[in-house]
Amino acid sequence: MLGEAEPQWLSEEVKTGTTIIAIEFNGGVVLGSDSRVSAGESVVNRVMNKLSPLHDKIYCALSGSAADAQTIAEVVNYQLDVHSMEIGEDPKVRSAATLVRNISYKYKEEMSAHLIVAGWDRKDGGQVFATLKGLLTRQPFAVGGSGSSYVYGFVDAEYRKGMSKEESQQFVVNTLALAMNRDGSSGGVAYLVTIDKHGTEEKVILGNDLPTFFDQ
């Protein structure tokens, strides 16, 4: 064919168009994400881990423009390292969330990324912060990304205070599976990170191990 146009993904912005969730349980937090990165209609990475460490016991979940989100996470990672050296101990989760919020707010016109920050510190235990569009708010759980619209009803109905670690992990996996089934921009595998006072545990749940529902 003469004069073939270049493939669409070369000219489209790369978005993480995603489903991310973080939830606080009795003694820590669980973060979860899918693994699809899309550029227009193409999936450019089907196994990206969108849970990025900001510090040993503080992680963030990325959504929106992939480049913006990754850059914010890297910059805050550096700022937190410096900060924790200055204070001589591990940083608070609220400090990490504040640093993320400061960048999101300052560059809110130019950037389009939403990061959920979650972690464990000695003072307040497990905490989840949402930083959408430059606000900072602590919540018992937070969902974000394009797939989150489809699961608002599910998380509203199913979330209970004071769940155990295993119940929270199951809740996160169920939510991710439901969102990945309905959102075209979410898919692949599910990544889970569990943070409590004993440490940080990363887990991958492959596609065929995800929970299935009545119509599958």
Place this chain on the structure above:
Amino acid sequence: MEKHYTECKVKGVSTGTTILAAVFDGGVVIGSDSRASIGGEYVSSKTINKVIQVHDRIFCCIAGSLADAQAVTKTAKFHLSFHSVQMESPPLVIAAASVLKELCYNNKEELQAGFITAGWDKKKGPQVYVVALGGMLLSQPVTIGGSGSTYIYGYVDAKYKPNMTKEECQQFATNAIALAMGRDNVSGGVVHLVVITEKGVEHVVVPGDKLPKFNDE
């Protein structure tokens, strides 16, 4: 301060709504919220009933432009009653759904309405059909529609089970619509439910104070 009207993509009064229908063991439940709004800024009716009867055991729910939906259902009702006189028997649910589909497909340029049709007939028992915006007709065990439905896809996928009892299905429908009303600002009011079985038709209205509460309220 200047007030401006946000651009309304749906002309005129929109039902900006949440509608749902589900099959249970022996019947169907079809339900909706009760809010009609203009451009998402003004609630023009708090108690509109979006569940319309098109025949004795066949109901449909409308989403989209209210005017289009009312016009189409009125026409469909007429076609169906004529059809049932000709056939000398009550119409099949799929007949009702097909009438709506023909109207939607043939007028797809002008219309902006989608339908869920649910009912019971002697041939296939309880059924749910969805007629989408362009005129596609599909049969499903459970289906949701309207602007509020986005928020409950996850809940419906997780909680619907085939062959539930009537009470379980009523609770499922009430919960799902209440959750959608909690997140969608153009859905609200009361929950209207219609339960259709071989024996007959039962209307249930769940007022605001009797709606299920979820832990953030």
